[in-house]
Amino acid sequence: MLSQCTQQWTTRLAAAFAVLGLSAAAAASAAAQTAAGEAYGAYVQTPEASQAKSPLAVLPSVGPGSGDMAEASGEALSVLGAFSSDLLTSVTSGAVGAGTAGAQSVATVAEVSILSGLITASRVFAVTSTSRSGSTTISNAYGSTFENLRVSGVSIADNVAPNTRISLPGVGYVVLNEQVQHATGITVNMIHVVLQTVTGGECTSLECLPEVTATVGEIIVGSASSSVR
């Protein structure tokens, strides 16, 4: 039979372990479990042509205590009438540690020409980073930029503001430095062209048909994303 003193210590130790167990469980629930990342140079989907994400780097499954990296590159890429470029590179890496986790992705494209020169750039850089420490997640797209970007013949600043939208008459519009933040990470598409058609609008003596704008395709150049869950 245990003495009263021993029983008291046993009770105290059990309580202490219970508290430690709860703390560990709470910490585990707050700790990141997976890191994810993706980067690619170009994606084209138009009525006339298509190109899957290329060169595509997707971070393999990264769980607690592990890290990994994926990379891809291409010497050049051409999609008739829609897109052409020189060197394209993609890389993504990430890891999940005991108290921190992170993922980062980079896509670069050189000598870009979109829609037969409607949009050109010497270089495009898409960079994202997501890190998590405890329950705090930080994401940004610092390092994303252009060199010698021109849209419809107009020079655009390298550090164009995020989500800058420019109309492309007869074509649709383009979003430059498109940044999509979400709870677990970020995606940046440096050039996102949305192709549109407009139907209707014709008038008779009785009425005018409403104009209907429809999206018929898109072109994305320089895309990087990273997240931690």
Place this chain on the structure above:
Amino acid sequence: MRERRGFTVAAGLLTAAVVGSACEQPEATAVPDVGSPLFWVGCPAAKKFTGGGRIDPGGQKVTFGFNIHASNTCEPLKGQLQVVYHPTQSKYHAGTTSSGGSITSFASFPSPEGGECGEFRGTVRAKHGNGEWHTHDFFAQACDNGEPGSSPGTGPDTFWFEVSGEGPGHGSTGPTPLTGGNIQAH
């Protein structure tokens, strides 16, 4: 004594910023002198480093990504590296399992900025523009000095890549603050 080995490097990419201070550290496991420009012996700091992003040494853009995991005896167990020097469209690849490029040694140490640094070296497969693939010796150092975004455009993390050889696409970036991306020590 742990020592940080050093020699002056040729600057093909840009002028190397050689760190010449803090050359003496505590004792650690001895490894062969493999001729690294700056190489710490042993790995008293983290043994897993992951990173990626962009640096602008000398105003030129370099992008990179890597992941390396070393054993308790500093043996590289798993690793990959991609570096692109954009002015010459030079690509560099290395891995612990890739053919033609390999990561053969690793070391880590406390960063002077309060974080942790990892160094690794070996051979990279390299291609400059439309040239042929070939190999070079390389050295890389990555320092985790804080969270990304805490000082955008100026780090706080740093990356350093150096590749042997002469002419454009060779030389050293020197330790350069990240313009974007992140380095993480685990």
